[in-house]
Amino acid sequence: ADDQAAPDRTSLAETERQAALLRDRALEGSAAYAIVESLTTEVGPRLAGTPDEARARDWAVAKLRALGFDDVRVEPFEMTTWVRGLETGAIVSPYPQPLLLTALGNSGATGPDGITGTLVPFATLADFAEAPAESVAGKIVYVGHAMDKTQDGSSYGFFGNVRRRGPAMATAKGAAAILIRSIGTDSRRFPHTGGTRFNDGQTPIPAAAVSNPDADQIERIVALAADGGTPVTVSLTLTPRVAGTTLSGNVIVDLKGSERPDEIVITGGHLDSWDLGTGAVDDGAGVAITTAAVKLIRDAGLTPKRTIRLVLWGAEEVGLLGAQAYARAHADEIANHVTGSESDFGAERIWKLHTGPVSDEGRALTARIARLLAPLGIAPGPENATSGGPDLIPLNRAGMPVLRLVQDGTDYFDLHHTPDDTLDKIDPAVLDQNVAAYAVLLWMVANSDVDFRRTGTGADG
Template sequence: MAKLKQLGFDSVRVEPFEMQTWMRGEESAELISPFPQPLEITSLGGSVATPEQGLEGELVPFASLAELRAAAPGSLDGKIAYVGHAMQRTQDGSSYGFYGELRRVGASVAAGKGAIAVLIRSIGTDSHRFPHTGQMNYQDDMPRIPAAALSNPDADQIERVASRGQPMQLRLKMMPEVVGTTESGNVIAEIRGRENPEEVVIIGGHLDSWDLGTGAIDDGAGVAITTAAAKLILDAGKRPRRTIRLILWGAEEVGLLGGRAYLERHRDALEQQLIGSESDFGAERVWQLTAQVSEQAQPVVDLIGELLAPIGVARGDMDKPGGGPDLIPMVEAGMPTLRLVQNGTDYFDLHHTHDDTLDKIEAAALDQNVAAFAVFAWLAADSNVNFRQ
């Protein structure tokens, strides 16, 4: 808030909300037999703990979530499930949504087969011994078992050992805890519109990050990009017709809590939330523009596309919702979005790991992102069209 006030934005404030807070504790794993080896793991967000002394069990490998689902009930009684997958690099990150289901539901699926814990191959594409964390969920009707992610090289090793056909024994210890209700919030700053200030164009990124790294690409970069874009417009000395609202979202990583809180707080003004775009896919260059807007607003999107083409941004699907994860609750409530799609080829090498640090960010790529968001925010806010279909 102090920084945003110093930069000269209007109406700088926090819109608070409460959340249940989970904290990581001690965590370790080792293959006991047939080939003893310590393993690099990380607890998945929201996981329950093992007993204080840890637990041991036979490690039963599955190649995929589908294969785990096909296992017979009771077949994993007293055992630990290991589940792999085949996530690949993609420019648009499309593999993540599909393979990420394993992280989200794997614990409850394994518990339904009798497992006492689940270990998954990290939902990432790197080859370092840096496991990827992220939020998981439990089904209400299933036992809650400890859930952890294994670094990709260690997952490769487990799969090589499994191919020998010998039983594997694993020791696992995880001591996370839920510390109760704490306060988070969405930090908001504005460039107030000169004619219709009650009408809002949203840009922003999310303030929270996972604890393993420093949150540089997820999502410090997005916060910096959109704040800098708004500052460019502010420094130009001109006010758009409508308000540009910069939202630095709270608690995205644990379930889009900031996005959901914003929807509830502004539900009575939904029609005035005209369009939005969030930067939350790292710090590489924008390569594609997609949108889902009304026919009346299409010329504005066309102009945005024309201006961004010289910096390498191609037109994509012009009837595609998106705009970033924190906007999902607003999109579901009917808000149009425009997405400036970044190159995510290497994003899942760093995402949710110890490797998410500032040295991975290239200043020139940030500049290109800032330019793209400044073009979008200004043209959308200075227009008088209805973006809603």
């Protein structure tokens, strides 16, 4: 901590010089990899609402204190917790063989003896939506899709609806169960889990995903069976259950602002993960990147004018429950949230900076930030960010502007929500590039007095 870094002569030029210093220090090696290694090794999977997620909160409090942060706090909230059971499946006829499948979050159960039924296949969700209820009532629906890799991950919105909406649609049509092609872009036999949502008043039916290779196999068998005029019969056993009301929580630490401590620049990642992997890429990486970035600023002896708030969110995967709890608990404060930027899209390189709609002075500062990010291979994009990350959606809807450092998501949906989301998939040097970008962004915004809000409009402008 040198004298020049003191906050009382922070002209914009000085702030930029400090940001460049933080950036270059991050590239020399940050704390990020050690943080995600610790979380994934010592806690492992941490499904929202379970004792595993509670251990993750304990880990986070202890780790943040060990990293030198005081005033670490947990904001708890209640939630309804779903837990996985057994999950097996098979093609019964005409070509008997096992299927590897995994229940979607909120899936109903088959009972321990499982169910067997005729498969009714659809190539797309739109095809299924048009099908009359009598064509699928009492049967097992299969819905495919053709999701492919995209660098920005944008096709997840469209194709992900097979998972998000397919099961409720199947329930409404009276289906016995639904199998979907995983929302994934790999050719590995791990199915991808993820949340689905049933409609109010619906009793959830069993809902599971099969891997892409198994979906290909189902579709080949469906075609052969159709040639032979025989039906395809499948069996599945899923025994998930609702464990009742339990506690989750957000873990929060502030790097307190020196001049405008009530103005908050919010960042973080989510602490919960799906239960199949150890949540390294989703979202141990985000926890690690943002924690390391805030630590880097503090370790440099820098105190921003505004408060930088790191939130390690609970229960993101199961419906942004931590985000909603925070927005409720901090409803009076939201107007003071200057910007938000969450890291929750893996562990690959950041390649662009997007913002949502911002003020003219916000746009000017973003351009200065982009200059500092350019040496990291990051280009500024148009004002089209729809959120600053999933956990910031409620705050963004309530008017908080967002800046988003977009990671390369080309391979993100290879691992997403599978057992394969483990530490070995993370490159420490790439994490450091992320830390460098977050440190620049957070320091530049938090050490400014720029108002990013467009006057007279909400953030959705």
